[in-house]
Amino acid sequence: MNKEIKVAIIQLTRIGDLIQTLQAARQFKAENPEAKFTLIARKQFAQGILFLLETVFDDIILFDTKEFFKTKQLAEATKEVNFLIDHINQHKFDLAINLSYSKSSTYLCSLIQAKCKFGPHRNTKNEILIEDKWSQYVYSNVLNGTSVPFSLVDIYRYIMGVQETLVLDPDPDFHKRDSNIVLHPFASQRKKKWGLNRWNELIYKLAQENPDAQFYIVGGQEDADEAARLIHSPALEKLQKRIHIRAGKDKISDTYQLLSNAKLFIGHDSMVSHLAAETLTPSLIISLGTVKPFETSSYSAHTINIVPKNKCFPCKVETSCELLPCHGSINYQVVSTIASAMFKDVPINTKFLKSHLTPMHLNTAKIFQSDYDANGLTLNELSSDYKNTQDVFKAYYKIIWLYYLRSTETNAELPEITKDTAQELYRYLGGVHYLFELYNFGVKYSNKIIDCTDKKETDLEEIQDYINKLGEIDQLCHITKKAYPLLQGLVDYFYVNKANALGNNLKEITQNNLLNYYDASNLAAVINDFIEKSVNPHIAVNTDANKEV
Amino acid sequence: MSIQDEIHKTMIDIQKKTKNGEELSYEELVSLFLTSLIEEEG
Numbered sequence: 001m002n003k004e005i006k007v008a009i010i011q012l013t014r015i016g017d018l019i020q021t022l023q024a025a026r027q028f029k030a031e032n033p034e035a036k037f038t039l040i041a042r043k044q045f046a047q048g049i050l051f052l053l054e055t056v057f058d059d060i061i062l063f064d065t066k067e068f069f070k071t072k073q074l075a076e077a078t079k080e081v082n083f084l085i086d087h088i089n090q091h092k093f094d095l096a097i098n099l100s101y102s103k104s105s106t107y108l109c110s111l112i113q114a115k116c117k118f119g120p121h122r123n124t125k126n127e128i129l130i131e132d133k134w135s136q137y138v139y140s141n142v143l144n145g146t147s148v149p150f151s152l153v154d155i156y157r158y159i160m161g162v163q164e165t166l167v168l169d170p171d172p173d174f175h176k177r178d179s180n181i182v183l184h185p186f187a188s189q190r191k192k193k194w195g196l197n198r199w200n201e202l203i204y205k206l207a208q209e210n211p212d213a214q215f216y217i218v219g220g221q222e223d224a225d226e227a228a229r230l231i232h233s234p235a236l237e238k239l240q241k242r243i244h245i246r247a248g249k250d251k252i253s254d255t256y257q258l259l260s261n262a263k264l265f266i267g268h269d270s271m272v273s274h275l276a277a278e279t280l281t282p283s284l285i286i287s288l289g290t291v292k293p294f295e296t297s298s299y300s301a302h303t304i305n306i307v308p309k310n311k312c313f314p315c316k317v318e319t320s321c322e323l324l325p326c327h328g329s330i331n332y333q334v335v336s337t338i339a340s341a342m343f344k345d346v347p348i349n350t351k352f353l354k355s356h357l358t359p360m361h362l363n364t365a366k367i368f369q370s371d372y373d374a375n376g377l378t379l380n381e382l383s384s385d386y387k388n389t390q391d392v393f394k395a396y397y398k399i400i401w402l403y404y405l406r407s408t409e410t411n412a413e414l415p416e417i418t419k420d421t422a423q424e425l426y427r428y429l430g431g432v433h434y435l436f437e438l439y440n441f442g443v444k445y446s447n448k449i450i451d452c453t454d455k456k457e458t459d460l461e462e463i464q465d466y467i468n469k470l471g472e473i474d475q476l477c478h479i480t481k482k483a484y485p486l487l488q489g490l491v492d493y494f495y496v497n498k499a500n501a502l503g504n505n506l507k508e509i510t511q512n513n514l515l516n517y518y519d520a521s522n523l524a525a526v527i528n529d530f531i532e533k534s535v536n537p538h539i540a541v542n543t544d545a546n547k548e549v
Numbered sequence: 550m551s552i553q554d555e556i557h558k559t560m561i562d563i564q565k566k567t568k569n570g571e572e573l574s575y576e577e578l579v580s581l582f583l584t585s586l587i588e589e590e591g
Contacts, residue, residue, distance in 0.1 A: 065586045065587065065590050068583065068586075069552070072552055073552065074552050074555040074556060074559070074583075077552075077583055078576070078579055078580065078583065081579050081582060081583055082579065085579070102585075102589060103585040103588065103589065104582060104585035104586045104588075104589055107578055107581050107582035107585055108582055110578055111575070111578055111579065111582060122578065122581075124572040124573050124574075124578075125567065125570065125571075125572060125573070126563075126567045126573055126581070
């Protein structure tokens with residue numbers, strides 16, 4: 001991208017998403033300094049971080065739904081929206097990028113005039129269109145899947161077409177920071193939030209181990225009561241002078257200043273953790289409930305993520321859970337040991353974990369260290385050399401999506417696995433073979449449709465028959481992903497990809513889908529290769545020459 | 550007519566058009582934008 005291209009970024013979701021958008025946009029701007037960036041966001045989310053947004057975006061357009069309806073008349077509200085859209089369209093954008101994936105954002109993106117649009121938008125028949133492949137990946141994999149190996153910031157970068165990973169320079173004055181630890185023990189959902197009693201124990205232990213540390217508890221107005229309950233417990237009675245409640249008292253800009261002078265941040269996946277990445281504050285993140293740490297970990301090379309090993313993690317928002325078993329998997333001693341080391345600037349690595357934590361501690365939780373590579377942020381597991389099946393598939397998907405969607409070849413070794421994991425992967429070969437066959441049938445019937453359309457006399461019944469067969473293929477792929485859940489990423493991507501195939505008539509659409517079926521079958525073949533190579537060292541050949549893992 | 554009734558009537562008209570495969574106008578897309586904002590913000 002070059003010259004003075006005008007880009008509109010639509011980000012209508014929450015503050016954390018806005019910060020991640022900012023982090024991607026900053027990298028785009030660094031690569032394209034001539035580009036003019038306009039952010040369109042909701043006032044309620046963007047207002048508090050304008051001081052950050054203004055460092056990257058040339059223009060920021062905010063709107064407030066309540067203001068549209070101040071006269072309580074639909075006609076007036078419609079007029080207000082028209083003013084907003086007219087104001088936006090005065091910019092004459094070259095490119096509009098919707099990074100929100102909400103219903104309202106799809107309509108807003110369709111109302112904005114731009115030469116090109118990335119991300120979901122609507123046509124005049126009210127159908128959702130997603131024309132760029134990385135946005136198709138988000139729609140199919142990120143919104144519903146669990147095998148996403150990329151940070152959301154990097155996905156935003158990929159959508160924007162950013163080539164290099166350009167990150168903030170280290171803080172040269174880090175050593176001058178005060179001995180402050182900022183804590184954010186709150187989260188938007190109960191499932192994501194570690195219990196107050198555990199935070200209580202953690203603060204007590206940290207205070208004992210670090211006599212010079214001062215603790216600042218940050219959060220919104222809604223967190224103030226809980227913050228008060230946390231520190232007014234008998235265990236923390238003697239530490240009251242060292243624990244400062246800022247929850248409910250500070251603006252986001254104040255929390256930013258606090259983090260800028262802190263040596264450590266401890267919290268959950270939240271807006272505050274993303275703010276800590278902006279202030280280059282080393283962070284310890286406790287990922288629970290619905291959190292997908294690979295996607296939403298703060299975009300920083302100074303982050304340690306503690307993640308439960310429970311099979312149900314991460315769960316979905318709609319999944320009901322009363323017992324919260326993943327919370328029990330994170331032992332407060334693991335958190336305090338790592339936190340104390342980070343506070344003292346002791347490197348956290350596999351050697352440290354093995355010497356300071358017991359196998360029992362490491363049996364229930366995984367510890368990840370974040371770092372940057374040529375493709376962006378990566379989370380490296382420190383707590384074990386062996387990957388489970390889910391993590392193995394993440395590694396496979398990272399290679400294939402970077403190659404297929406970004407033409408980037410990644411040199412990576414196949415993950416180390418145990419015999420149990422090899423057995424699970426071996427089972428997946430059946431699903432992969434089946435998908436390969438199905439996609440090849442897709443190629444066959446697409447070719448037949450194209451042949452029919454080329455004939456002088458078109459047999460509509462025959463064409464309909466082949467279209468029905470393609471529909472059956474979709475259904476069988478859907479059944480396959482239910483039986484082999486880790487293949488969902490591949491199946492869902494090509495489903496969305498085919499649904500957005502370009503073309504003005506049946507022949508053109510089918511020709512594009514023919515290519516999609518080829519690509520899908522090729523990627524299935526690649527996954528097959530990966531699984532075979534991973535499993536082969538574990539295969540034993542018995543006397544009947546039958547293979548078993 | 551209350552604002553909820555106005556929105557409800559507009560949505561019914563739009564749904565009919567969508568069902569018939571008809572194209573929506575700019576004003577109808579604006580209405581859809583407004584109603585989706587209301588839905589999302591409760």
